[in-house]
Amino acid sequence: QSAPTQPPSASGSPGQSVTISCTGTSSDVGTQNYVSWYQQYPGKAPKLIIYEVFKRPSGVPDRFSGSKSGNTASLTVSGLQAEDEAHYYCASHGVSKLFGGGTKLTVL
Amino acid sequence: EEQLVQSGGGLVQTGESLRLSCAASGFTFQTFWMTWIRQAPGKGLEWVAGMSPDGTYKQSVGGRLTISRDNAQNSLYLQINSLIADDTAMYFCARDSGYSRLDCWGQGTLITVSS
Numbered sequence: 001q002s003a004p005t006q007p008p009s010a011s012g013s014p015g016q017s018v019t020i021s022c023t024g025t026s027s028d029v030g031t032q033n034y035v036s037w038y039q040q041y042p043g044k045a046p047k048l049i050i051y052e053v054f055k056r057p058s059g060v061p062d063r064f065s066g067s068k069s070g071n072t073a074s075l076t077v078s079g080l081q082a083e084d085e086a087h088y089y090c091a092s093h094g095v096s097k098l099f100g101g102g103t104k105l106t107v108l
Numbered sequence: 109e110e111q112l113v114q115s116g117g118g119l120v121q122t123g124e125s126l127r128l129s130c131a132a133s134g135f136t137f138q139t140f141w142m143t144w145i146r147q148a149p150g151k152g153l154e155w156v157a158g159m160s161p162d163g164t165y166k167q168s169v170g171g172r173l174t175i176s177r178d179n180a181q182n183s184l185y186l187q188i189n190s191l192i193a194d195d196t197a198m199y200f201c202a203r204d205s206g207y208s209r210l211d212c213w214g215q216g217t218l219i220t221v222s223s
Binding site for chain 2: 003033034036038040045046047048051052057089091093094095096097098099100101102
């Protein structure tokens with residue numbers, strides 16, 4: 001299996017919205033709703049921000065939202081804040097996990 | 109507080125073996141799947157191993173990596189044999205909830221393989 005594809009970078013100004021895509025295949029992203037998203041700051045462990053396509057863990061701001069269409073899942077960050085500047089990874093879950101290559105989000 | 113605290117790692121020579129540990133607290137460890145994820149310097153996340161709550165089912169990316177657990181000690185382990193340069197990475201343990209999310213992560217431990 002090959003990793004889902006994410007754009008290497010994305011950017012937006014404070015207050016804007018940015019969407020990061022995660023494109024897999026009908027065998028992973030497209031076939032089930034076990035897609036999650038992780039936020040990672042440099043030198044830190046990843047943090048779960050979206051699971052099962054659109055669900056948010058307790059404590060994650062509702063500025064973060066997830067969706068899926070066909071073989072592509074998406075993470076939208078609304079009302080960008082400086083603290084949102086980080087790497088974002090999608091993952092498709094089974095017994096093993098397939099992570100996307102990651103997207104560096106820059107807040108301009 | 110739900111927590112995973114990792115230990116082990118460090119600078120090792122090519123061909124050596126190493127065991128990483130991950131101690132769980134604040135949740136019922138024996139009821140969760142657990143995983144190991146690694147991240148090479150400047151690279152993305154890579155799943156490397158997973159194990160069922162009772163330890164009867166496990167999967168890993170290669171024969172040199174072995175995942176194990178001790179539910180009595182609330183601990184997860186990763187044994188890596190015959191270390192090679194490509195094993196140089198930060199290794200994270202993580203709790204796998206409902207087969208759908210990694211919702212609790214260790215702080216990470218760095219393995220550097222030197223020739």
